[in-house]
Amino acid sequence: xxxxxxxxxxxxxxxxxxxxxxxxxxxxxxxxxxxxxxxxxxxxxxxxxxxxxxxxxxxxxxxxxxxxxxxxxxxxxxxxxxxxxxxxxxxxxxxxxxxxxxxxxxxxxxxxxxxxxxxxxxxxxxxxxxxxxxxxxxxxxxxxxxxxxxxxxxxxxxxxxxxxxxxxxxxxxxxxxxxxxxxxxxxxxxxxxxxxxxxxxxxxxxxxxxxxxxxxxxxxxxxxxxxxxxxxxxxxxxxxxxxxxxxxxxxxxxxxxxxxxxxxxxxxxxxxxxxxxxxxxxxxxx
Amino acid sequence: xxxxxxxxxxxxxxxxxxxxxxxxxxxxxxxxxxxxxxxxxxxxxxxxxxxxxxxxxxxxxxxxxxxxxxxxxxxxxxxxxxxxxxxxxxxxxxxxxxxxxxxxxxxxxxxxxxxxxxxxxxxxxxxxxxxxxxxxxxxxxxxxxxxxxxxxxxxxxxxxxxxxxxxxxxxxxxxxxxxxxxxxxxxxxxxxxxxxxxxxxxxxxxxxxxxxxxxxxxxxxxxxxxxxxxxxxxxxxxxxxxxxxxxxxx
Numbered sequence: 001x002x003x004x005x006x007x008x009x010x011x012x013x014x015x016x017x018x019x020x021x022x023x024x025x026x027x028x029x030x031x032x033x034x035x036x037x038x039x040x041x042x043x044x045x046x047x048x049x050x051x052x053x054x055x056x057x058x059x060x061x062x063x064x065x066x067x068x069x070x071x072x073x074x075x076x077x078x079x080x081x082x083x084x085x086x087x088x089x090x091x092x093x094x095x096x097x098x099x100x101x102x103x104x105x106x107x108x109x110x111x112x113x114x115x116x117x118x119x120x121x122x123x124x125x126x127x128x129x130x131x132x133x134x135x136x137x138x139x140x141x142x143x144x145x146x147x148x149x150x151x152x153x154x155x156x157x158x159x160x161x162x163x164x165x166x167x168x169x170x171x172x173x174x175x176x177x178x179x180x181x182x183x184x185x186x187x188x189x190x191x192x193x194x195x196x197x198x199x200x201x202x203x204x205x206x207x208x209x210x211x212x213x214x215x216x217x218x219x220x221x222x223x224x225x226x227x228x229x230x231x232x233x234x235x236x237x238x239x240x241x242x243x244x245x246x247x248x249x250x251x252x253x254x255x256x257x258x259x260x261x262x263x264x265x266x267x268x269x270x271x272x273x274x275x276x277x278x279x280x281x282x283x284x285x286x
Numbered sequence: 287x288x289x290x291x292x293x294x295x296x297x298x299x300x301x302x303x304x305x306x307x308x309x310x311x312x313x314x315x316x317x318x319x320x321x322x323x324x325x326x327x328x329x330x331x332x333x334x335x336x337x338x339x340x341x342x343x344x345x346x347x348x349x350x351x352x353x354x355x356x357x358x359x360x361x362x363x364x365x366x367x368x369x370x371x372x373x374x375x376x377x378x379x380x381x382x383x384x385x386x387x388x389x390x391x392x393x394x395x396x397x398x399x400x401x402x403x404x405x406x407x408x409x410x411x412x413x414x415x416x417x418x419x420x421x422x423x424x425x426x427x428x429x430x431x432x433x434x435x436x437x438x439x440x441x442x443x444x445x446x447x448x449x450x451x452x453x454x455x456x457x458x459x460x461x462x463x464x465x466x467x468x469x470x471x472x473x474x475x476x477x478x479x480x481x482x483x484x485x486x487x488x489x490x491x492x493x494x495x496x497x498x499x500x501x502x503x504x505x506x507x508x509x510x511x512x513x514x515x516x517x518x519x520x521x522x523x524x525x526x527x528x529x530x531x532x533x534x535x536x
Contacts, residue, residue: 167380171442174336174374175393175449176366185396190383 037263041256049257053223054239058250063258065222066239069138070207070265072226073235076142077149077206082199085150089157089195094183113151120148121215129216136217139229144212149202156198160191193280197273204269208262210237236262289314289453289483290335295349297330297507299342304330306507307349312500314452317475317484319498319515321491323535326504328487332455335485336372337365353453370397373446377458379438381430381445386413386422389430389441393449408448415481416444417474436467443474447482454478456486460493472497491531495519503527 052062088109096102124144134140164187172182188195219234220242226233236258243255290312297305305327312318320328333339334351337358351358358368370393381389388395390409399405409426413419418440422428430441439459446454456475460468475484475497488494494501495515502512503526511518511527522528529535 165380167376167378168382170338170376171380171382171445172392174338174369174376175396175445176368176370177392177396178366181396185392186382 037256037259040253041258041260044253044257045260049254054221058246058248058254061243061251061254063236063239063261065225066234066236066258067261069226069233069235070262072138072229072233073142073145074203074207076138076229077145078199078203080142081146081149081153081202081206084146085153085199085202086157086195088150089154090161090183090187092154093158093161094179094187109151109154113155117148117209118211118215120144121212123147124212125216135230136219136232137230138226138233140216141213141218141233141235142229144216145206145209148209148212149206152202152205153199156202157191157195160194160198161187163194164190193276197277197280200269200273200276204266204273207235208237208266210235210241213238214241236265287314288312289353290485291350291352291355292334293350293352295331295334295347295351297327297334297339298344298346300344302344304507305334305347308509309349310502310509310512312483312485314483315479315481316499317479317486317497319494319501320485320487320504321489321494321501321530322504322510323530324489327507328502328504329457331504332457332485332487335453335455336369336374338374340365370449371451372453372455373449373451374455375439375442375446375457375459378462379435379442381433381438381441383429383431385427386430386433386441387426390444390448392445397449409444412444412448415447415478416440417470417477418444434467436463436470439463439467439471440474443471447478451482453483453485456484458487458489461489468493491519491533503530505530 048060049062050067051064052060053064055061088105092102092106092109096105121144124140124147128134128140128143129136132140134143168186168190169182172186177185213235218238219232220238222232222234224231240255240258240262243251243258246252288311291310293309295305295308296303308331320332322328330339334347335353335358339345339347347359353368353371357363382392384392387405387409390412391399391405394405394408410419410423413422418437421437422433430438433441439462443454443459460471463471472493475486478484479499486494486497498515500513501515501518503510503518503522503524505526511522511524513523518527519531522531
């Protein structure tokens with residue numbers, strides 16, 4: 001009997017160290033990656049790098065155009081995807097709960113979240129670029145990425161709306177509010193923290209996407225600043241992809257510097273999302 | 287004056303027959319208590335009066351419910367209008383996660399009333415009637431969620447009073463509160479009777495005895511006995527009622 005306990009104790013300790021090793025493996029890989037990127041790319045980050053156009057000489061090239069492209073894409077995608085996603089999430093949670101139509105949509109949204117991003121690119125190439133004739137414009141790119149992140153926003157909205165207790169709905173209805181008033185005055189404000197968190201995470205996913213934008217024909221090399229949604233564009237990940245495929249060492253350094261910029265944007269957005277979520281959880285105690 | 291009248295009301299949830307042929311009449315400016323064991327249908331019956339059961343899947347009703355002689359389930363009646371006339375206070379205090387002020391004026395806001403002077407006046411009047419004004423008058427911008435349970439429940443009462451209902455439904459309003467808060471709510475009910483018709487569901491026999499003029503005893507969806515509270519508690523006609531109020535079951 002005692003032997004049995006000893007064996008179990010050894011197993012217990014062994015598993016603990018195994019778990020520590022697994023965790024360390026991931027952390028070390030990440031640290032190695034970050035250190036090598038920072039070591040190589042950090043010295044390259046200067047004003048010239050941020051304010052220059054692409055160039056054939058690596059030391060003269062910069063990320064101005066693709067950084068602007070990323071910002072354009074971020075804003076346009078948010079404008080398209082947020083109203084659509086939030087409205088769909090509210091519909092599914094508050095209105096269409098029990099209809100067959102709603103459960104049909106629900107299944108499809110779950111499926112959409114698992115579709116590889118390049119497939120969205122193919123769909124967008126046919127619909128936005130060719131049929132709607134938007135070309136390889138910022139608008140076409142934003143619509144593509146909006147499709148990609150819609151499922152994420154819808155699911156986040158549903159979760160946040162679901163977390164609002166039913167007693168709040170009862171109280172609102174009992175005072176003579178319509179469904180719309182209840183959603184607008186009570187449910188949306190009470191769930192906004194969760195919704196905004198989901199939206200930020202979705203958009204930070206969108207700005208890291210490369211494949212679907214390459215499929216719709218985003219520019220690998222472009223020398224004009226985008227000034228309207230119908231302009232051609234490039235974004236940071238595409239620029240990184242482009243530079244990494246060059247043989248010269250200078251471009252590889254440029255790529256690592258651009259990776260640092262992209263990582264910084266993503267980390268900042270995720271940080272804001274985490275901050276908002278914590279503040280929201282503290283503020284609303286039911 | 288007769289305020290509320292129900293005639294042969296039956297309620298079904300799917301194939302479940304939960305209210306059986308209930309007819310009763312409630313006078314204006316009275317407090318009526320609905321008592322009975324859990325699952326007897328008293329809460330369902332209460333929620334018929336402001337049509338809060340409408341959303342429940344499989345809900346079906348027959349018979350008539352009249353307020354001031356008008357059928358509240360008539361197709362011409364807009365349920366939002368009805369609920370302004372029939373306020374409700376729930377079992378668990380459920381203030382909105384907003385300030386005390388915003389909680390009280392919510393019913394007016396959704397009616398499109400935004401004049402600051404009117405809103406201020408309504409907030410003061412409603413909180414005074416709910417016996418909460420003196421405790422919160424300097425903190426109207428505080429979140430209602432920071433108040434104690436008893437204060438939250440009085441915010442909910444003030445919120446219901448703000449839209450000037452004529453009937454107030456209370457679904458076990460003190461069951462989640464401590465004895466002192468309960469006493470405050472009961473005193474409040476006694477005061478509010480002068481202005482409103484109050485119907486209260488309660489599990490607490492003593493509470494029914496203290497606050498109500500009339501008592502209706504429900505059992506398994508049927509209205510067993512309905513009479514003046516003193517008669518119900520001292521000289522009940524049905525054996526079932528007697529067994530329940532003396533605590534032999536329930």
